[in-house]
Amino acid sequence: MLATIRQQFSSLVDLLLPSTCPLCSTRLGSGHHDTFCPDCLSGITPLPEARCPLCALPFITEQGSAHLCGECLRKRPPFSRVTAVGIYDGALRSAIHRFKYQGAIDLDQPLADLLRQSLEVAPDFNPPDLIIPVPLHASRLRERTYNQSLLLARKLGRPWGVPVPTRRLLRIRPSETQQGLSASARHHNLKGAFALSDPLQGERVLLIDDVMTTGATVHECARALRAGGASEVSVAVLARAPRHH
Numbered sequence: 532m533l534a535t536i537r538q539q540f541s542s543l544v545d546l547l548l549p550s551t552c553p554l555c556s557t558r559l560g561s562g563h564h565d566t567f568c569p570d571c572l573s574g575i576t577p578l579p580e581a582r583c584p585l586c587a588l589p590f591i592t593e594q595g596s597a598h599l600c601g602e603c604l605r606k607r608p609p610f611s612r613v614t615a616v617g618i619y620d621g622a623l624r625s626a627i628h629r630f631k632y633q634g635a636i637d638l639d640q641p642l643a644d645l646l647r648q649s650l651e652v653a654p655d656f657n658p659p660d661l662i663i664p665v666p667l668h669a670s671r672l673r674e675r676t677y678n679q680s681l682l683l684a685r686k687l688g689r690p691w692g693v694p695v696p697t698r699r700l701l702r703i704r705p706s707e708t709q710q711g712l713s714a715s716a717r718h719h720n721l722k723g724a725f726a727l728s729d730p731l732q733g734e735r736v737l738l739i740d741d742v743m744t745t746g747a748t749v750h751e752c753a754r755a756l757r758a759g760g761a762s763e764v765s766v767a768v769l770a771r772a773p774r775h776h
């Protein structure tokens with residue numbers, strides 16, 4: 532009885548407020564909310580099997596995916612792995628662009644759902660103890676008015692019941708824009724940019740960012756978290772870009 536009423540009610544909601552794909556506005560079938568349409572989903576390029584097992588850098592050649600990339604071999608990163616929904620192109624790139632720069636904050640749920648699925652497929656998946664978004668400096672936050680990584684982190688934490696502290700990892704120094712800088716200049720630019728408000732006590736932290744390119748930002752954040760007492764830092768990003776982007 533109750534189920535029937537609920538079903539009728541949800542059909543009524545579909546009728547009055549038909550839900551559409553947040554990316555292309557195609558009408559979704561009834562019972563679908565906060566999700567991308569099949570066309571947009573098929574426009575997302577998953578990471579190739581051949582990639583670095585630590586930093587998820589896609590390899591150019593198909594063979595030999597079990598080895599680390601040159602960068603991770605030279606210097607072991609402070610995080611244990613990187614998970615991404617896909618490559619930074621196509622539908623994923625447009626979705627991130629709208630989510631980050633065009634105020635489309637309602638993309639937080641469908642994007643967080645994709646990221647959660649990418650994390651949960653790992654056979655050894657366990658929810659983390661804490662989810663921490665890459666912070667924006669206060670001046671950047673005022674300009675942008677919201678931190679897209681925090682919005683994602685909150686949507687990710689809710690179904691797992693994992694806390695998302697917002698002012699634990701702080702960006703204490705504004706950095707010059709990273710665009711157009713070489714990898715080593717990016718690392719240098721971010722040195723000492725992040726700090727913890729309170730030490731951690733051995734928690735396993737999942738660090739959230741939108742796009743990983745050179746990895747300079749997540750490297751610096753993960754380093755601050757490990758130095759501050761995290762027992763493990765893993766990274767989840769919406770998209771992974773090859774380094775030459």
Ligand SMILES: [Zn+2]
Pocket residue numbers: 552553554555556557567568569570571572
């Ligand atoms: Zn669509």
Ligand SMILES: [Zn+2]
Pocket residue numbers: 583584585586587588599600601602603604
């Ligand atoms: Zn690597």
